[in-house]
Amino acid sequence: xxxxxxxxxxxxxxxxxxxxxxxxxxxxxxxxxxxxxxxxxxxxxxxxxxxxxxxxxxxxxxxxxxxxxxxxxxxxxxxxxxxxxxxxxxxxxxxxxxxxxxxxxxxxxxxxxxxxxxxxxxxxxxxxxxxxxxxxxxxxxxxxxxxxxxxxxxxxxxxxxxxxxxxxxxxxxxxxxxxxxxxxxxxxxxxxxxxxxxxxxxxxxxxxxxxxxxxxxxxxxxxxxxxxxxxxxxxxxxxxxxxxxxxxxxxxxxxxxxxxxxxxxxxxxxxxxxxxxxxxxxxxxxxxxxxxxxxxxxxxxxxxxxxxxxxxxxxxxxxxxxxxxxxxxxxxxxxxxxxxxxxxxxxxxxxxxxxxxxxxxxxxxxxxxxxxxxxxxxxxxxxxxxxxxxxxxxxxxxxxxxxxxxxxxxxxxxxxxxxxxxxxxxxxxxxxxxxxxxxxxxxxxxxxxxxxxxxxxxxxxxxxxxxxxxxxxxxxxxxxxxxxxxxxxxxxxxxxxxxxxxxxxxxxxxxxxxxxxxxxxxxxxxxxxxxxxxxxxxxxxxxxxxxxxxxxxxxxxxxxxxxxxxxxxxxxxxxxxxxxxxxxxxxxxxxxxxxxxxxxxxxxxxxxxxxxxxxxxxxxxxxxxxxxxxxxxxxxxxxxxxxxxxxxxxxxxxxxxxxxxxxxxxxxxxxxxxxxxxxxxxxxxxxxx
Numbered sequence: 001x002x003x004x005x006x007x008x009x010x011x012x013x014x015x016x017x018x019x020x021x022x023x024x025x026x027x028x029x030x031x032x033x034x035x036x037x038x039x040x041x042x043x044x045x046x047x048x049x050x051x052x053x054x055x056x057x058x059x060x061x062x063x064x065x066x067x068x069x070x071x072x073x074x075x076x077x078x079x080x081x082x083x084x085x086x087x088x089x090x091x092x093x094x095x096x097x098x099x100x101x102x103x104x105x106x107x108x109x110x111x112x113x114x115x116x117x118x119x120x121x122x123x124x125x126x127x128x129x130x131x132x133x134x135x136x137x138x139x140x141x142x143x144x145x146x147x148x149x150x151x152x153x154x155x156x157x158x159x160x161x162x163x164x165x166x167x168x169x170x171x172x173x174x175x176x177x178x179x180x181x182x183x184x185x186x187x188x189x190x191x192x193x194x195x196x197x198x199x200x201x202x203x204x205x206x207x208x209x210x211x212x213x214x215x216x217x218x219x220x221x222x223x224x225x226x227x228x229x230x231x232x233x234x235x236x237x238x239x240x241x242x243x244x245x246x247x248x249x250x251x252x253x254x255x256x257x258x259x260x261x262x263x264x265x266x267x268x269x270x271x272x273x274x275x276x277x278x279x280x281x282x283x284x285x286x287x288x289x290x291x292x293x294x295x296x297x298x299x300x301x302x303x304x305x306x307x308x309x310x311x312x313x314x315x316x317x318x319x320x321x322x323x324x325x326x327x328x329x330x331x332x333x334x335x336x337x338x339x340x341x342x343x344x345x346x347x348x349x350x351x352x353x354x355x356x357x358x359x360x361x362x363x364x365x366x367x368x369x370x371x372x373x374x375x376x377x378x379x380x381x382x383x384x385x386x387x388x389x390x391x392x393x394x395x396x397x398x399x400x401x402x403x404x405x406x407x408x409x410x411x412x413x414x415x416x417x418x419x420x421x422x423x424x425x426x427x428x429x430x431x432x433x434x435x436x437x438x439x440x441x442x443x444x445x446x447x448x449x450x451x452x453x454x455x456x457x458x459x460x461x462x463x464x465x466x467x468x469x470x471x472x473x474x475x476x477x478x479x480x481x482x483x484x485x486x487x488x489x490x491x492x493x494x495x496x497x498x499x500x501x502x503x504x505x506x507x508x509x510x511x512x513x514x515x516x517x518x519x520x521x522x523x524x525x526x527x528x529x530x531x532x533x534x535x536x537x538x539x540x541x542x543x544x545x546x547x548x549x550x551x552x553x554x555x556x557x558x559x560x561x562x563x564x565x566x567x568x569x570x571x572x573x574x575x576x577x578x579x580x581x582x583x584x585x586x587x588x589x590x591x592x593x594x595x596x597x598x599x600x601x602x603x604x605x606x607x608x609x610x611x612x613x614x615x616x617x618x619x620x621x622x623x624x625x626x627x628x629x630x631x632x633x634x635x636x637x638x639x640x641x642x643x644x645x646x647x648x649x650x651x652x653x654x655x656x657x658x659x660x661x662x663x664x665x666x667x668x669x670x671x672x673x674x675x676x677x678x679x680x681x682x683x684x685x686x687x688x689x
Contacts, residue, residue: 013174013319013323014173014174014177016323016327017073017174017177017178017179017323017326017327018177019327020071020326020327020331021071021177021178023331023335023687024068024069024071024331024335025068025069025071026687027065027068027335027338027339027684027687028064028065028066028068028069029065030342030680030683030684030687031061031062031064031065031068031338031341031342031684032061032062032065033680034061034342034345034346034677034680034681035058035061035062035065037673037676037677037680038054038057038058038061038345038349038673038677039058041054041669041673042054042055042058044669045651048655048661048662048665048666048669049356049360049651049652049655049656049661049666049670050648050650050651050652050654050655051647051648051651052349052352052353052356052644052648052651053352053643053644053645053647053648053651054348054349054352054644055644056637056640056644057345057348057349060341060344060345061341061342061345064337064338064341064342065338067334067338068334068335068338071178072178072180072205073177073178073179073180073205073326073330074180074182074200074203074204074205075179075180075181075182075204075205075206075207075208075322076182076184076197076200076201076204076206076207076208077089077181077182077183077184077207077208077210078184078187078197078207078208078209078210078224079184079186079187079209079210079211079221079241080186080187080212080218080220080221081185081186081187082186082212083186083210083211083212083241084210084212084241084242084295084296085183085184085210086098086183087241087295087296087299088208088210088239088241088293088295089112089181089183090295090299091295091296091298091299091302091313091315092174092181092315092318092319093112093170093172093174093175093181094172094302094306095170095172096299096303097112097135097168097170097172098110098112098139098168098183107142107143107160107185108142108160108163108165108166108185109164109165109166109182109183109184109185109197109200110165110166110167110168110182110183111165111166111167111168111180111181111182111183111200112168112170112175112180112181112182112183113167113168113169113170113175113180114169114170114171114172114175114176114178114179115169115170115171116169116171117169117171118134118135118169118170118171119132119133119134119135119168119169120132120133120134120135120137120138120166120167120168120169121166121167121169122138122142122163122166123163123164123165123166123167124162124163124164125161125162125163125164126162128162135168135170138166138168142160142163142166182200182204184197187220187221187224198228201228201229201232201234204234205235205326205330206234206235206236206237206322206325206326206330207229207234207235207236207237208237208239209225209229209236209237209238209239210239210241211238211239211240211241211270212240212241212242213240213241213242213243213245213246213266213292214242214245214249216240216266216269216270216273217269217270217273217274222273223453223456223457225273225277226457226460227456227457227460228460229277230276230277230464231464231467235289235325235330236277236278236289237289237290237291237318237321237322238270238274238277238278238289238290238291239291239293239295239318240270240290240291240292240293241293241294241295242293242294242295242296243292243293243294243314244294244296244297244313246259246262246263246266247259249262250262270290271286271290274286274289274290277289278290288321288324289321291314291317291318291321292314293313293314293315293318294312294313294314295313295315297312297313298310298313298314298315301313332688335687335688336688339681339684339685339687339688342680342681342684343681345677346677346678346680346681349673349674349677350674350677350678352648353670353671353673353674354500355496355499355500355648356648356652356670357667357670357671358499358500358501359499359500359652360652360661360663360666360667361663364653364656364657367652367653367656368653370498370499371649371653373498374494374495374498374499374649377491377494377495377498378495378642378645378646380491381488381491381492381642381645382639382642384484384487384488384491384638385635385638385639385642387484388480388481388484388634388635388638389631389635391480392477392480392627392630392631392634392635393627393631395473395476395477395480395627396623396624396627396628396631397624399469399470399473399623399627400620400621400623400624400627401620402469403466403469403470403619403620403623404616404617404619404620404623405616406462406465406466406469407462407466407612407615407616407619408612408613408616409612410462410465411608411611411612411615412608412609412612414458414604414608415601415604415605415608418597418600418601418604418605419597419598419601421454421457421458422450422451422454422597422600422601423597424457466619466623470623470626474630477630481634488638492645495645499649
């Protein structure tokens with residue numbers, strides 16, 4: 001890696017990304033060639049011994065090729081207001097692209113990507129067509145003062161409610177390598193502000209979470225990490241910005257001992273809160289995920305001198321780690337996944353050809369007898385599919401009922417810990433404002449915000465429990481799938497033996513018949529990149545998205561219901577109770593606080609049974625949706641495999657009945673197909689070695 005620290009012109013970083021793009025393109029080329037060979041063979045087969053039923057295999061490699069050609073590395077930048085997110089992005093790009101002066105705050109989510117010319121496209125939430133503006137206009141129009149931003153956040157309002165997001169295109173070298181940076185507004189744990197951010201999180205390669213050394217790990221930051229990022233399989237890089245201010249905040253900035261002690265204490269605070277998010281398969285990667293950054297000095301240095309050294313700013317170390325992760329860890333996983341798909345297709349084709357060639361010299365009557373002889377086995381395969389589908393549905397209904405009931409129980413128990421949890425979920429409310437008529441509206445807004453934070457925390461806690469239960473259920477589903485796989489494989493072996501003779505099964509045939517089932521089970525939702533081994537890993541992003549959707553929906557629904565109800569109910573009786581108590585114990589805010597919380601808990605408890613009952617169905621439906629998606633993907637692919645096997649025989653019988661098949665010529669064509677696919681796979685293997 002080059003030691004040059006001018007980021008936008010760093011040969012090391014850009015060369016790494018260039019190399020990745022070249023390899024991706026080469027792998028995509030081979031995958032496209034495989035698809036082309038298969039498509040051409042199926043067309044030729046229609047006029048020879050018949051098609052081999054390779055539609056799914058063609059689609060598989062086509063999709064893998066398309067995904068690799070996109071070549072996008074999407075990084076989502078998260079952080080609270082005024083943490084220096086925009087300044088950091090500008091420093092990484094060596095360009096003052098986003099507004100990052102002392103005052104303005106980014107007001108809308110912005111996607112930075114490569115474009116041949118500088119332009120910004122504003123996308124709207126309604127049917128308003130996208131609007132193109134220049135970068136200067138964007139900086140002026142879509143930034144707001146931090147005071148205004150904080151006020152809007154407290155009242156759950158948006159500066160530009162009709163705007164969805166902005167796409168900023170810029171002809172910068174790093175962006176031209178496929179990097180996309182998503183700059184987000186300040187953290188907010190409300191559904192309206194986070195829906196779009198969460199969508200990007202589901203499809204990102206990594207998260208850059210920006211914190212500030214002068215306010216290490218605030219309550220809002222810890223809550224956001226716990227509620228939205230914990231246990232979601234996301235790779236998070238923590239950027240401790242403004243590290244240079246540790247020195248300048250000292251009474252004597254030149255006191256090296258005091259500086260070392262201050263840095264040691266600060267590092268311990270960050271390690272305590274961030275280390276749980278830096279575990280990869282139980283391995284502590286804190287040193288590879290947390291970076292001490294000075295973004296503003298880095299940007300100033302680059303704007304003054306493009307060749308200035310940035311070694312003291314932490315930016316080169318960050319880019320080294322990002323480059324390592326994106327171009328090696330992440331890309332290697334994606335490339336190996338794509339090549340594995342090609343190997344699977346090659347094995348499938350090899351097996352189909354291995355069945356076809358021995359049947360070419362069979363006369364039509366003998367062939368029909370063999371086909372008729374395996375119909376009972378095909379019915380067994382169909383029965384396996386039906387039985388497996390039935391068992392999936394039984395597990396689905398059981399788990400949906402169990403998780404929905406667990407939610408109901410969880411909600412009913414909230415009363416027991418309400419006061420402690422409510423206080424822990426919000427900054428101190430000015431409870432005496434409730435007694436002041438002029439300040440009561442302000443108190444209402446503050447209470448609404450606090451109550452939403454409380455519900456967000458409680459529902460996030462429940463969501464983690466529900467997801468863990470789903471993971472256990474799908475692990476059990478894998479055991480069930482293994483059972484059906486063995487049975488399925490045994491029936492396939494019988495079919496092959498009846499069609500081709502016992503020697504087929506006994507021989508050292510290079511294709512393992514169980515791979516068809518394995519492909520079906522483990523390739524479910526194979527468009528999800530960098531997925532883990534097994535069904536659970538592949539489905540996790542889906543069900544987490546489903547559970548996240550029900551989580552945010554529940555939160556919004558309950559807040560709207562509860563805040564309005566509580567205040568309408570308490571407007572008369574609670575106010576009178578508090579005023580009466582306050583007159584007896586004048587000036588004791590603690591009495592007011594305790595009375596308000598106790599009464600709130602009592603009113604909340606009255607609503608809990610209704611909430612639990614009303615929301616039970618939405619939880620049930622969400623869990624059911626996870627299993628329905630699993631069922632659709634698994635059973636469809638399993639049935640496709642059965643139909644493809646039947647179609648192979650049907651096509652061959654039809655061709656033999658309608659035309660004279662040239663045995664030698666057709667055998668050569670099929671061998672050529674087998675060798676052509678194998679050659680492409682060998683070249684793919686060579687690329688990864």
